[in-house]
Amino acid sequence: MSAPNKSYDPVEVEALKPEEVERMRDAALAAIAAAADLDALHEAKVAHTGDRSPLALANREIGALPPHAKADAGKRVGQARGAVNQALARRREELEAERDARVLVEEAVDVTLPYDRRPRGARHPLTTLTELIQDTFTAMGYQVAEGPEVEAEWLNFDALNLGPDHPARSMQDTFWVAGPDGSEESGVVLRTHTSPVQARTMLHSEPPIYVVCPGRTFRTDELDATHTPVFGQVEGLAVDEGISFADLKGTLEHFAAAMFGDDLERRWRPSYFPFTEPSAELDLQCFVCRGESVGNPDRPCRTCSSEGWIELGGCGVVNPRVLTACGIDPERYSGFAFGLGLERILMNRSGVEDMRDMVEGDVRFTLPFGMEI
Incomplete structure (x- = not known):
């Protein structure tokens, strides 16, 4: 072939x-x-x-x-x-x-011409307030830290010395995320405070630590004039050598003066939080009644429930158990932490008498605040 x-x-x-x-x-x-x-x-x-x-x-x-x-x-x-x-x-x-x-x-547009839209837009006051608070603390040397809103149970509770039997872990306070089988034993929650951001920061950073953590939090509260199930918090954490309660008091006094001026009275009262010891609550004089509703049935105040004071937030010296859980030597370092409600701050700064006005989406509420940046 x-x-x-x-x-x-x-x-x-x-x-x-x-x-x-x-x-x-x-x-x-x-x-x-x-x-x-x-x-x-x-x-x-x-x-x-x-x-x-x-x-x-x-x-x-x-x-x-x-x-x-x-x-x-x-x-x-x-x-x-x-x-x-x-x-x-x-x-x-x-x-x-x-x-x-x-x-x-x-297609050039003269942006200096008068606008013809009514009504004019406005930013939500909680947004501008959050930025103002961040600026206040960054001016004191703090950094801004953020974290997820859907959080691990360990970071939301255990790392902060809230044991398994603590009442804050029950369904009356916490939104639990259902597991794949529909059970509540998923180990995941909607964060009840922004403190898990503090735990995350301590786990991944070496002291000295000075952070402020703004964000949304979730609790099963009823919506009323002073409570809402979804609310904003700003928490602060300082961990360094030689930190004491006096440093905490000076920091929050300076913050309160920057936010509300010196004419609104403030008071400190002892409290209890598992993640701080000693702990305290910082209250502000009611901006509506200025305390005149206390013991005066002829002039009730629904904002402060005629108590004369509005709780601003809790604070205290960081519990050594929290430092240990996050890998920080409590023999060398100490610290303080605080958690403040954004809505409460807005109420006191701007005279908002009902917290429901902040969440109902009515433009008549946001328009008076304008486009402040």
Whole structure:
């Protein structure tokens, strides 16, 4: 049996001849260069790179060639198509730049003209208040830290010295995230405070630590004039050598003066929190009745329930057990922590008498605060 005669080529395809491929390439390049706008360029693209374009049809003819001739023809057609695609990309950039420059001139808007929309927009006051509080603490050398709102049970409770039997872990206070089987034993909660951010910070940072942690928190409270199930908190944490309760008191006194001025009375009273020892509550004089409703049935005050004071938040010296759980030596370091309610701060700063006004979405509530940034 004789071997195949590879030198004999019985197939000659006109569209694959070098001069024909060059002609198709040059025609495509000329059409692309002549495109005056993006619409014309799109037409040139379809005509010279589409499925029915000359180069695409020539590429299909390669299959008719004998094996030893396919590589040379494929390289020749591939180079031509590549040159066409590169020319398309360059021309598109040029035309888009021309269009953008033309739009800037033809569609210019004078932003100094009076606006014609009613009503004018406004930021929510809790947003601007959060930023103001952050600025106040960063001016004192604190950093801003954030964390997830759906939190691990260990970080929300155990790391903060809230044992398994603590009442704050019951369903009356905490929103538990159901597990895959629908059970409540998922180990995941909607965070009840922003303290887990403090735990995360201590676990991943070395003292000295000075952070402030703003964010939303969730508890199963009834919505009324002074409570809401979804509320904002800003918590602070300082861990360093030699930190004492005096440092905590000085920090919060400075913050209260910056937020409310010196004319609103403040009081400290002892309290209990598992994650701080000793612990205290900071109260502000009721901004509505100024204490005149206390013992006065003729002038009841629904904002403070005629007690004369509104709780601002809790605080205290960080419990050594919390430092140990987060990997910090309590023999060397001490610290303080505090948690303040954003809504309570807004109520006292701006005279908002009912917390429900903050969450109902009525623009008549936000508009008076304007676009303060």
